[in-house]
Amino acid sequence: MAKYYIDPSAENFQAFKDLPRNEPIHMLNLLRFREHAEYPEGHEHHGNGWSGQRAYREYGKTSGPIFAGVGGTIVWRGSFQTMVTGPDDKDWHDGFVAQYPNSGAFFEMIKNPDYQKAVVNRTAALIDSRLMRFKPGQSGGGFG
Structure with a gap:
């Protein structure tokens, strides 16, 4: 049975927090959308019929404004076409690399009350x- 991931485990998040906090970071995001978004009961978008992609x-x-406010930018984005090396059951719908000035900016973003509502x-959206x-x-240049 396939295992799915939406949020970090406590161990993985601690490993992230233990890394240097004063240098730029890139965050690779791979996304697989639900066919139908699954909002919690009582949320303003619950039952609105949105696709996962629409919810994302x-x-x-x-x-976005919170991300930009902490100095974040998207440095690369692409739409998945096919798996070349890796498991056949992972057909990602979208991928991007977000750049932050440092991990402190990332922490500032995720602690923001408006971000916590947005997330x-x-x-x-995601399965x-x-x-x-x-x-x-x-x-630039070659592989080396």
Whole structure:
């Protein structure tokens, strides 16, 4: 049975927090949307018939100003086409790399009360995701 991930485990989040906090970070996001968004009972968007992709657009709309306010930018975005190396059961719908000036900016964003309201849209939208932190390296040139 496939295992799905929406939020970090306590252990993974602690590993993230233990890394240096004063250097730029890149966060690779891989997203797999639900066919129908699953909002909690009583939420303003519960029962509105949105697709997961539509709910994720709402997440982007409501969290975007907070993300930009902490200095975040999207440095790459792409739409999945096919798996070349990896498990066949992972057909990601969307992927992007978010850049933050440092991990403190990421923490500031996720602690923001307005972000905490917005993230409900992300949870409703996704059936599976990956969020991976990278230290930015040089771009251009070859593989070495």
